[in-house]
Amino acid sequence: MKRIACLAALICALAALAGRADNNDPTRVLQAGQRPDDSRLGKPRTLNDYFPFTPPASKEAWEARRQDLRQRLLVYLGLWPMPPRPPLEPVIHGKIDRDEYTIEKVFFASYPGHYVSGNLYRPKGKSGKLPGVLCPHGHWRNGRFYDTLEAHGEKGVEQELKSGAEKTREGARFPLQARCAQLARMGCVVFHYDMVGIADSQQIEHRAGFTDAAAELRLQSFMGLQTFNSIRALDFLTSLPDVDAKRLGVTGASGGGTQTFLLCAIDDRPAVAFPAVMVSTAMQGGCVCENCSGLRQDTGNVELAGLFAPKPLGMSGANDWTKEIETKGLPQLKELYRLYGVEENVLARAFVQFDHNYNQVSREVMYNWFNKHLQLGQPEPVAERPFVPVPPKELSVYDAEHPRPTDATGSKELRATMTAQTDTQMAALVPKDADSLKEFKRVVGTALHALVNDRLPDKDEIKSTEIGDNEERDGLRWRKYLLGRKGSHEQVPVIGLMGADFDGTVVIWVHPSGKASLFEKGKLVPAAQRIVDKKAGILAVDVLQTGELSNGKPPEVDKKYAGFTFAYNRPLLANRVRDILTAVAFARSHERTKTVHLLGIDQAGPWVLLARPLCGDAVERTAADGAHFRFDKVHAVDDVMMLPGAVKYGGLPAFVALTAPAELFIHNAADTGIEKWLDPVYQAAGAADRAQRLSEKATEEKVVDWLLR
Structure with a gap:
């Protein structure tokens, strides 16, 4: 009991010391013990959360x-x-004859050595x-070969x-074959193809092979592979001499439904979808083949399906997660389609008397939808x-x-092939002139925007709340704020310091320890003092998991597959970049601000370097510590510097180069490889003298003097 009492006393003492430490931090915005009301400090979003779609106010807003x-x-x-798409060399053989249609066997390579298989x-x-x-077939047992009798026995067929749900025994046993046979009888050429790891696609086990940190850093995912297979399957279908490339439909259920609306979201060729x-x-x-990093951050399946608008979109629901589609999803999609004057081009029917299915009742809704919109x-x-079904083995x-x-x-x-292809594409982007510089910025700039989201x-998108009274200390004006974005649940603590002779220059101070790093033993650290002595102001920010905006817990990342986390949540690094952008926008909005500079100190340097290209003309000069950082040194999905896709697009060197032609100073850059992209990009921009880099770590005085020279 004495030991327990001593331990309790020790915990209380440590808590008291922590409280006094908080009270001794002059930069605190909130009271000791309080944390910002920021949703990012709570549990991450998951695939089982609520994903409503709010239609845009105008057609123009939606198009953007x-x-x-x-x-x-x-x-x-x-x-x-897009990966290379050379002409396909499909193998088509083994024709099976039926009364009004034939069935053939097909396989072709989507990537060198990776084969897509199916029936035509x-x-x-x-x-x-x-x-x-x-x-696309979805997660039915054995996929294209699905047989209810094999999967659920005679009782399953009878049920x-x-x-x-079904009107014939053949349809009850082989519902996937039934769909294809009926569409062929209606006059369509149908390609029923395998998901990776299912039926004849046995080169890669389903749900395996793309779940490590290296795959994340190159955006090599099971979902991306299947989607590219779908694109190549559409390439195959349109290559057939008897197919009208202007009348194409796509329909699948469950995971095949995911493939349907994603393919239709990114490929302009389909004319109708179900x-x-x-x-x-x-x-x-719920599968790795339906999730990848970034996919549903600030969006969801209803909006993703809506990307097909104004083309005809039909959907079905059942007694599963889709049971409310007629009241949650369809009304919003109709509102979206109304912007184009074609509200009738979107349909949803929920058959809640049936569990998860693509049975004859829902298939017949699809047949009539395709009959109308494919003009059958x-x-x-x-x-x-x-x-007359075909025994699965014969397919x-x-x-x-x-x-x-x-x-x-x-x-x-396959991953080695993917890597070689993307490395070749990136090498071709090294700019040599103004035109190639524009293409580099289009490709890599778009990628960075997406990775950070x-x-x-x-x-007018910034929400700022000033906390406490205006203070004057040691000749400086102190202002404390909580910043966020309107419509978001975020609170970023910042402190602003400026002297009476403030000249309109603001330095955004970003440090691994947050704004508390401005002071040591109650006095401004030399670098901060040097800034205010040069008549500039300081805006110091606690980005996520620093200073007050921290709960002391590492971000939760699904260890089996990081895509289950990052599909719905920004990585910590992206959130830190976001907070820097919020601070920059706030500083620019101040009526007395004339110029904004960015300063990234120690390990916060790479955060700043990632944020800078997204700032455009809002920032004049940027000085940052390279911190010897390289994304290829990240080996765990929960590493605080994990940014899915970073290695694919050239890493920090390529992203930093997007800053050109703005002024940039990077020090402590040894072993970063920064020169690979920085030098040619700045030369192509005609601004070689505006980017400086040092292998060694510069003194704080030198960094400040460069910023405020």
């Missing part, structure tokens, strides 16, 4: 949002810039160009018939007809005469 979101999706999916359904007795339909049992404001997709000319209402694309290609590779070799806010 749509362009930005589509570019971001391409970045997150590893498709910015073609109507018989048709001439001319025919509509094409792409069918489908008894409930009214994602089944996936679009909702609730659960967003079938008498309505279209009802699914009985068909397999590989056999003795057509074995799996000998160059088929696993995830390790932020931009410099306008002054």
Whole structure:
């Protein structure tokens, strides 16, 4: 008992000391023991949160949002810039004959050594160009080979018939085949292809191969691979001489529904879409193949599906996370489509009497939707007809005469191919003149904007709350604020210091210890004193997990797959950049501000260097410690410097180079490789003399003198 009492006394004493330490910090904005009311200090968002869609006020606002979101999706999916898409050399064989259609077996390489496999359904007795339909299958057991009898036994088949979900035993057993057969009978050329790791796609295990830090840093993901496979599947379909490239549809359910609306969000070729049992404001997709870093930060599946507007979009729901689609999602999408004057081009039907499915009841909604919008000319209402299924083994694309290609590779070799391709694309972006500089900034600048998922806010987007009374201390005016963005749940503590002779120059002070680093033993540290002596003001900021804006806990990151975290939340590093941008925008909005400079001290230097390119003309000069940092030194997904995609786009050197032609001073830059991009970019910008770098660490006096010279 005495030991417990002593331990309790020790804890109380430590707490008291911590409280006194807080009280002794002159830069505190809030009372000791209080933390800012910032949602980022709480639990991270997950795929099971609520994801409503608020339609834009105007068509123009939506078009701008749509362009930005589509570019971001391409970045997150590893498709910015698009990987090479050489002509396909598909193997098509093994024709199976049915009454009104045929089924063929297909495989082709989407990447060198990575094969997409599937079945091609073609109507018989048709001439001319025919509509094409792409069918991703989703997470049904064995995918393209799904058989209810095998998966759930005779009771499963009987339940489908008894409930009214299916009207024929064939449809009850083989609902995926039923979809393709009916569409072919309606006059469509249908390609039903495998998800990675399912059915004939056995080179990479489903959910494996892309879950480590190195994959994150290059945006190599299972979801990105499947999406590129979908793009290549559409390439295959449109390459067929009997397919009308202007009449293309896409439909899949569950994970196939995710692939449907994502493909239609980033590819302009589909004319009509029907994602089944996936679009909702609730659960967003529970597999690694439905999540990747960045994907649903500040958005959700309803808005992602809306990127297809104004083209015809049909959806179905069931007794699952999609059951409320008619009341949560559809009304907002109708409002969006109304901006284009085509409210009738979006439809949703929820069949809550059935569990998660793509059964005959919902398939028939799709058939009628496609009949109308692909102009198939079938008498309505279209009802699914009985068909003769093919035993799943006979649908397999590989056999003795057509074995799996000998160059088929696993995830390790595929990732090496992906890396080599993107490295080649990046090498081609090293600028040599004004035109190539513009292309470098377009590609890498777009990527940085997406990876941080932020931009410099306008002054009317900033929310500032002044805390406490105005103070005058030691000849300096003190102002304390909590900053945030309107509509966000953020509070960033900052302190402003300036003398009576303030000349309108503001230095944004960013330090690993936050604004408390301004003082030591109650006095301004020499660098801060030097700034105010030169008539400049200081705005010191506590970015996330520094100073007052810290809860002492490392950010939670899903250890099995970081995409489950970063799909919905900015990484810590991106949030720190965001807070710097908030401080810059606030400083620029001050009526007495004439010039803003950025100062990144010690390990905060790379934060500042990432923020600077996003500041545009708002910042004149930037001085930062390179801190010997390289993104390829990040080996854990929960590393505080993790920024998915950073290595792919050239790392800190390429991002920093986006600052050109603004003035820049980087010190302590040994081993950073900063010169690889900084030197050619500044030379191409005609500003080689405006960027200075030192291998060694500069003195604080030298850094301040450079900023305020």
